[in-house]
Structures are given as structure tokens and as C-alpha cells.
Amino acid sequence: MKRKYEQQPKLKLYYFDIKGKGEPIRLLCAYAGIDIEDHRFVTRDEFLAMREGTRLPFSQVPMLEVDGKHSLVQSCAIMRYLGKLGGLYPVDPIQAAKVDALMEQETDTFIGTTVLTYGRRFGIDLTPDVKEKSYEQISDEVLPGHFRNIEKCLRASPTGWLAATDEPSPADFMWYVKLSLMAEKKELSEKIRTLEDFPKLRAFMEKFESLTPIQEYYASKDDHLEVPDSAAGKPWNATLPKTTI
Ligand SMILES: N[C@@H](CCC(=O)N[C@@H](CS)C(=O)NCC(=O)O)C(=O)O
Structure with a gap:
């Protein structure tokens, strides 16, 4: 949609294959047109192996790797960083x-x-x-x-x-x-x-x-989830395809 930098940093998100704390990051990038590699751990062992190393400062994900050299963690900090990159975080x-x-x-x-x-x-x-x-x-x-x-x-x-x-x-x-x-x-x-x-x-x-980019993001996903019966037809999101919860 809108990109602040002509040449954006190379971004790679490490998170589990769930929405959780990774989803706001994915959605902000989708909305702002920020390219991001969305790496989802295939197994818990993959996460545990990463945790053994030095790339997760607080032993937790989400972690956003920037240009292969910075490990950004804590989702609020990551969201502020991406918000600045995409022009969605106020300058004032x-x-x-x-x-x-x-x-x-x-x-x-x-x-x-x-x-x-x-x-x-x-x-x-x-x-x-x-x-x-x-x-x-x-x-x-x-x-x-x-x-x-x-x-x-x-x-x-x-x-x-x-x-x-x-x-x-x-x-x-x-x-x-x-x-x-x-x-x-x-x-x-x-x-x-x-x-x-x-x-x-x-x-x-x-x-x-x-929002069109949000609709498009979910339309591009093939891992739709069922909406719980009790909520069907009721909440705002009853018709929206979902990623794994
Ligand atoms: N306050 C942190 C919380 C991060 C957090 O709780 N991460 C969980 C996954 S949602 C984690 O890494 N858990 C480690 C584990 O499952 O062993 C943030 O917002 O990023």
C-alpha cells in the first residue's frame, strides 16, 4: 500500500504456525505493503533449537530478523518498528x-x-x-x-x-x-x-x-479454520477465513 522506504530492510518473522502474537505483525505488513518472510516453525523442536542459540534474546518469539543481523523481539517493539517503516506510527x-x-x-x-x-x-x-x-x-x-x-x-x-x-x-x-x-x-x-x-x-x-489488504491477505491463505459453532453468524469475523489458531 504505502511504503516509506524505496529499499526496505530484509525482514524475516520467526513465530509458531498460529495467530497469537505473530498475526498483528503479519497483518500490519500486509496492510502497509511491507515485504516480510513469514517463517513458521514446523515443529516445536525447531523453536527449541533456536532458543538454545543466541538469536532469541529473551528466549521468546515473535522475533523479527532485520537484514540478517538484528533480532528484534517483544511484539510491541516490533509493531512500533514496522509502524515507523510503513508510516503507520505517528510522528507526533x-x-x-x-x-x-x-x-x-x-x-x-x-x-x-x-x-x-x-x-x-x-x-x-x-x-x-x-x-x-x-x-x-x-x-x-x-x-x-x-x-x-x-x-x-x-x-x-x-x-x-x-x-x-x-x-x-x-x-x-x-x-x-x-x-x-x-x-x-x-x-x-x-x-x-x-x-x-x-x-x-x-x-x-x-x-x-x-480493509481491502486485510481481505486480500486472508483470501490468499488456504489454511482456513472453522468458526466455532456457538459464535457462527454472530461475531464480526464469522465469514472471514482464518489462519491456524
Ligand atoms: N511479551 C512478549 C511475549 C512473547 C511470548 O509470550 N511468546 C511465546 C509465544 S506467544 C513464547 O515464545 N513462548 C515460548 C514457549 O512456548 O516456550 C511479546 O509480546 O512478544
Whole structure:
């Protein structure tokens, strides 16, 4: 679409063959017309072998390799870098700080579900009962509280993008992917997964999915996934082809 540099750096993304934290990176590149090699580990052993080496500073992916010599990690940092490359990260420091805040807010919003899903990684081992109760509270109280705040951002945005940027900013890509993954998380209530009480967020999802480069990106994928039955026809993304979750 738009490219800031005539000659862009050579980019290679290392991530698993899932959406997760790799998908906002893939989508931003697709939208901005940034060429990127999307390397998806075929086996977990491939990732483990890489982790043994020196190319993953924090032993985690996504990792974006730039010109074969820089290993960029932490998805927010990668998104800011790509946003700058593609002209989607505001030059104005105040606007940029608003985009940053929305990216950090995405992490804060979903920290509970992340811990429940990957408890061991955090040194937390919860019983099934505690998990069930926690998902209930997250569905009924925690996420609605956060989403009310995001709806306020959207109401105040004349463009429909979270930080009121003219085009989607890195924060929009991250929120879009996280909300679409949430729609498939069966442990959460259907009400929250379908954003029933949050019309502005639903409109945001629809607006994002109607972007031509996003439509084209998914149309070019042949690894479509089924939409969960309970969500069929309801959420914004019911008709959109998906990459593996
Ligand atoms: N805050 C980091 C989190 C990265 C992260 O949690 N990566 C996971 C995959 S989504 C990972 O590398 N896990 C290592 C493993 O599975 O052993 C980011 O946003 O990039």
C-alpha cells in the first residue's frame, strides 16, 4: 500500500504456525505493503533449537530478523518498528504515546486470560475449579470493565481507529487480533466473546476486516479454520477465513 522506504530492510518473522502474537505483525505488513518472510516453525523442536542459540534474546518469539543481523523481539517493539517503516506510527510524540498506551492497555486487559492459559509459564498452577471461577469473573467483570474504557476511546475517535489516527495504527492491529482470538476462547462467556454489549468494538472489528489488504491477505491463505459453532453468524469475523489458531 504505502511504503516509506524505496529499499526496505530484509525482514524475516520467526513465530509458531498460529495467530497469537505473530498475526498483528503479519497483518500490519500486509496492510502497509511491507515485504516480510513469514517463517513458521514446523515443529516445536525447531523453536527449541533456536532458543538454545543466541538469536532469541529473551528466549521468546515473535522475533523479527532485520537484514540478517538484528533480532528484534517483544511484539510491541516490533509493531512500533514496522509502524515507523510503513508510516503507520505517528510522528507526533503525543499521538505516538497514545498509540503506545493502547498497546500496553491490550496487554493489561488480557493479562488474566494469559495467566490462566499459560499458568505454568508464570509459576502458577491453578486447579480446574479456580480456573473456571476465574474465567467467569473475567467474562462478567474484568473484560467488561476494560471494554467500557475502550468504547470511550472509540466514541471519541472521529476516524473509528482506537487512537484516532487516520489509518489503523499498530494498536489497532494488536487489538483486532486479540479480540478475534478471544472470540474463539470457549472458556469465556459467549456474551463477552461476541462483544454483545459493546457496539463500538464490534464496529471496530468490522471496519478492520473490511480493509481491502486485510481481505486480500486472508483470501490468499488456504489454511482456513472453522468458526466455532456457538459464535457462527454472530461475531464480526464469522465469514472471514482464518489462519491456524
Ligand atoms: N511479551 C512478549 C511475549 C512473547 C511470548 O509470550 N511468546 C511465546 C509465544 S506467544 C513464547 O515464545 N513462548 C515460548 C514457549 O512456548 O516456550 C511479546 O509480546 O512478544
